[in-house]
Amino acid sequence: MKQTIIFNKELISRYNLYGPRYTSYPTATQFNEDFGEKEYYQTVIDSNEDFLPKPLSIYVHLPFCNTVCFYCACNKIITANRKRALPYLEDLYKEINLQGPLFDKDRVVNQLHLGGGTPTYISHENLIELIDVIRSNFTLLDDDLGEYSIEVDPREIKIETVSLLRNLGFNRMSIGVQDFNAEVQKAVNRIQSYEQTLNVFTEARKHGFQSINIDLIYGLPKQSVSSFSNTINKIIDINPDRIAIYNYAHLPNLFKTQNQIKEEDLPSPKEKLEILNKAVESLTDAGYIYIGMDHFSKPDDELAIAQRKGGLYRNFQGYSTNADCDVIGFGVTAISKINNAYSQNSRSIEDYHEALGKNKVPVFRGYKLTSDDELRREVITQLVCHFQVEFRKIEDLFKIDFEDYFSEELKILREIEKDALLKISNDFIEVLPTGRFLIRNICSVFDVYHDQENSKSNFSKMI
Numbered sequence: 001m002k003q004t005i006i007f008n009k010e011l012i013s014r015y016n017l018y019g020p021r022y023t024s025y026p027t028a029t030q031f032n033e034d035f036g037e038k039e040y041y042q043t044v045i046d047s048n049e050d051f052l053p054k055p056l057s058i059y060v061h062l063p064f065c066n067t068v069c070f071y072c073a074c075n076k077i078i079t080a081n082r083k084r085a086l087p088y089l090e091d092l093y094k095e096i097n098l099q100g101p102l103f104d105k106d107r108v109v110n111q112l113h114l115g116g117g118t119p120t121y122i123s124h125e126n127l128i129e130l131i132d133v134i135r136s137n138f139t140l141l142d143d144d145l146g147e148y149s150i151e152v153d154p155r156e157i158k159i160e161t162v163s164l165l166r167n168l169g170f171n172r173m174s175i176g177v178q179d180f181n182a183e184v185q186k187a188v189n190r191i192q193s194y195e196q197t198l199n200v201f202t203e204a205r206k207h208g209f210q211s212i213n214i215d216l217i218y219g220l221p222k223q224s225v226s227s228f229s230n231t232i233n234k235i236i237d238i239n240p241d242r243i244a245i246y247n248y249a250h251l252p253n254l255f256k257t258q259n260q261i262k263e264e265d266l267p268s269p270k271e272k273l274e275i276l277n278k279a280v281e282s283l284t285d286a287g288y289i290y291i292g293m294d295h296f297s298k299p300d301d302e303l304a305i306a307q308r309k310g311g312l313y314r315n316f317q318g319y320s321t322n323a324d325c326d327v328i329g330f331g332v333t334a335i336s337k338i339n340n341a342y343s344q345n346s347r348s349i350e351d352y353h354e355a356l357g358k359n360k361v362p363v364f365r366g367y368k369l370t371s372d373d374e375l376r377r378e379v380i381t382q383l384v385c386h387f388q389v390e391f392r393k394i395e396d397l398f399k400i401d402f403e404d405y406f407s408e409e410l411k412i413l414r415e416i417e418k419d420a421l422l423k424i425s426n427d428f429i430e431v432l433p434t435g436r437f438l439i440r441n442i443c444s445v446f447d448v449y450h451d452q453e454n455s456k457s458n459f460s461k462m463i
C-alpha cells in the first residue's frame with residue numbers, strides 16, 4: 001500500500017496557520033443577507049430545470065442535548081426536558097412540508113444525514129415521524145444504496161434504537177467518543193464508558209451498518225501522549241471502518257462553554273503535536289490510511305476506494321462517495337447548497353419558528369457564487385478529495401488556461417514546493433505525503449477571501 005502520509009513535525013509547526021476546513025467554498029463568512037427567501041426559491045427552480053438535475057442530499061439538524069460537553073462548538077440546546085424538542089419538531093416538519101413540493105420528485109435522495117446536537121435525543125415515535133415526513137416529501141432510496149447516516153452519542157441511545165434506525169433506512173453511523181480517559185472525560189464533562197461505546201458499535205455491526213465511523217478529539221484538557229495513545233489503541237481494537245481525529249480549538253470568546261475548561265489543563269502546542277504524531281503513527285501501523293482533513297479509513301472502506309478511483313466528494317457532511325448532490329439543510333443553522341448558491345437557516349430557534357409561522361423558508365443569509373468562485377471551488381475540491389489538480393480537467397470544465405489564470409497562486413505554490421509539500425509539473429499539482437496534513441493550508445492559496453489576520457477571529461489553527 002502506497003504511503004499516504006508523512007508526519008513532519010518541523011514543517012507542520014512552521015505551516016500551522018489559521019484557516020477554514022473547506023466544507024464549502026467560499027466559506028460561510030462570505031454569506032450575506034442580500035440572499036434571502038426570494039433568491040432561494042429562484043435557485044431551486046433553476047436547479048430543477050438543469051439539463052441533468054442533481055440528486056439530493058438532505059441534512060437535518062436536531063440541536064438538543066441532555067448535558068453539555070465543555071469543548072463543544074456546535075449549535076445546540078442543552079435541556080433535560082425532552083418535551084422542549086416537540087415544538088421544534090413541529091417547525092421542522094413544517095419546513096420539510098414547505099420545501100418538499102419545490103423539488104422534482106425524480107431527484108432521488110442519495111444522501112441523508114441526521115446531525116446535531118444529539119439526533120437520538122428524540123423519542124422512537126418522533127424518529128419514525130420525522131422519516132415519514134421526509135419520505136412523504138422526497139424520493140428516498142429503498143434499496144440500501146443511499147448513504148443514510150446518523151450521528152450517535154452512546155450515552156444517549158437505547159440498544160433497541162439501533163435496530164429501529166436500521167429499519168428506518170439508516171446504513172451508516174458516526175459514533176462520538178472523543179477520549180476514553182477518565183480524567184479527560186471529567187475535564188470536558190462527557191462521561192462515557194468504553195462498554196457503552198462497544199455495545200452500540202457491536203449492535204450496529206449486527207444490524208448491518210457499514211462504514212461505521214468513530215469521532216475523536218486531540219488537544220483536550222488533561223490529555224497526554226500516553227493517555228490518548230491508550231484511547232487510540234482501544235479504538236483500533238474496536239475496529240471501525242473510519243476514524244476522524246479533530247483538533248480541539250480553544251476559543252472561549254466564541255464558544256462560552258469552553259470557559260469551563262482550564263487553560264492550564266490543556267496540552268502545550270508541542271505536546272499537542274506529539275499527541276497527534278503518535279495517533280497518526282498508531283493508525284497507519286494498524287493499516288488505516290489518511291483520507292484527508294482529519295479522516296482516516298481502512299483501505300477497503302468505500303471512501304478509500306472512491307479516493308483511489310477519483311470519485312470522492314466533500315460537502316458539509318464531510319467526505320462522501322456520492323456524486324455532487326444538491327444539499328438541502330433543514331433545521332436551525334442548517335446550510336443548503338443548491339447549484340451555485342449557498343443558503344443558511346436562522347441561527348435562533350425563535351427566528352426559525354417565526355419564519356415558519358408565516359409559511360416562509362427560514363433562510364436568513366446566503367451567497368451566490370461567481371464564475372471565479374465556482375472555478376476555485378472545483379480546484380479546492382480536487383485538492384481536498386484527491387490531493388491533486390489536473391490542469392487539463394479544470395481547463396476543459398472552465399475554458400481557461402490554468403497556468404495563466406492561476407499564475408500568482410502557482411508562484412506561491414512553487415515556494416511551498418521547495419519544502420517538498422507538493423510537486424508541480426506541466427500537467428498537475430500533486431500534494432505529497434509530507435504536505436497532506438497541511439492540505440487546508442495549500443487550499444487556502446486558491447481562496448481569494450482568505451486573510452491570515454481575519455482568519456484568527458473566524459477559524460481555528462489548522463493543526
Ligand code: SF4
Pocket residue numbers: 064065067068069072073074076116117118153176
Ligand atoms: S459535543 Fe455533541 S453531545 Fe456534546 S454538547 Fe456538543 S452536540 Fe451535544
